[in-house]
Amino acid sequence: MTESGYSKLEISNLKVEYYAKNQRTVALENVDLKVEDGEFVSVIGPSGCGKSTLLKVVSGLLTPAAGTARIDGKEIKEIPEQVGMVFQNDALLPWKSVADNIRLPLVIKGLSKQQQDEEVKRLLQMVGLEGFGHYHPKQLSGGMKKRVALARTFAYDPDIYLMDEPFGPLDAQTRVKIGEEFLHIWENVGKSVLFITHDIEEAIALSDRVIVMSARPGRIKAEFKVNLARPRPFYDIRFDPVFKELQKEIWTQMSSEE
Numbered sequence: 001m002t003e004s005g006y007s008k009l010e011i012s013n014l015k016v017e018y019y020a021k022n023q024r025t026v027a028l029e030n031v032d033l034k035v036e037d038g039e040f041v042s043v044i045g046p047s048g049c050g051k052s053t054l055l056k057v058v059s060g061l062l063t064p065a066a067g068t069a070r071i072d073g074k075e076i077k078e079i080p081e082q083v084g085m086v087f088q089n090d091a092l093l094p095w096k097s098v099a100d101n102i103r104l105p106l107v108i109k110g111l112s113k114q115q116q117d118e119e120v121k122r123l124l125q126m127v128g129l130e131g132f133g134h135y136h137p138k139q140l141s142g143g144m145k146k147r148v149a150l151a152r153t154f155a156y157d158p159d160i161y162l163m164d165e166p167f168g169p170l171d172a173q174t175r176v177k178i179g180e181e182f183l184h185i186w187e188n189v190g191k192s193v194l195f196i197t198h199d200i201e202e203a204i205a206l207s208d209r210v211i212v213m214s215a216r217p218g219r220i221k222a223e224f225k226v227n228l229a230r231p232r233p234f235y236d237i238r239f240d241p242v243f244k245e246l247q248k249e250i251w252t253q254m255s256s257e258e
């Protein structure tokens with residue numbers, strides 16, 4: 001809870017429908033979910049269960065058919081300034097340099113040129129891209145682009161990070177490396193995260209709680225608290241017996257019919 005007594009994010013009795021070609025699809029139904037200040041929550045579930053839809057509601061891009069989504073107690077009616085998104089596709093501006101992509105939120109925030117330069121330098125260092133500021137996105141590997149996208153989100157410094165399978169397109173090795181770096185940075189930043197993934201191991205390694213959704217219409221099927229101390233080693237934590245037990249429980253829940 002925040003000082004004001006509200007959760008950072010509170011979703012209550014949410015229902016979302018899509019209409020396409022006279023066909024109604026109920027994407028989400030009866031979804032209740034809270035994310036506290038500084039909490040890392042992952043949502044995992046079968047393809048099409050409404051995970052991205054959930055993020056679209058929180059980012060103000062979709063209006064629910066019923067129920068509410070609130071940030072700090074205030075109902076989301078338009079794009080809230082407290083959220084920052086990281087997608088599977090990095091959404092970098094190809095005509096701008098790496099430094100200028102990261103600079104964008106700082107310009108919007110109204111920082112002076114000198115403050116922007118200092119912050120860009122700090123962020124490039126933070127994501128391991130020192131010396132690449134003058135490169136353009138097309139000159140970077142998938143993992144490097146992901147680092148730029150993360151640096152840009154850290155530059156924006158939102159209260160809630162909304163992450164939709166952000167490491168999805170990366171190869172397994174890069175995915176672990178970036179996951180590790182992201183976890184390390186996040187553990188210092190300590191903001192709320194709502195993280196969508198298909199990967200049980202990634203969800204456990206990163207999160208304070210893992211939410212399992214049912215197939216469409218998406219409902220919350222189960223919730224697991226991750227009782228693993230922080231800071232955590234993103235990879236080695238997988239060998240902890242608590243991790244393995246949780247992985248088994250989540251897998252059992254995901255593969256059960258109900």
Ligand SMILES: Nc1ncnc2c1ncn2[C@@H]1O[C@H](COP(=O)(O)OP(=O)(O)OP(=O)(O)O)[C@@H](O)[C@H]1O
Pocket residue numbers: 018019020025026027045046047048049050051052053054216
């Ligand atoms: N713009 C749209 N118009 C109509 N139906 C849609 C639209 N967007 C999503 N849907 C439907 O809503 C349901 C939930 O979609 P959503 O993208 O939220 O699922 P998801 O869990 O994120 O899937 P995945 O894991 O495959 O990315 C799906 O059945 C999808 O077909």
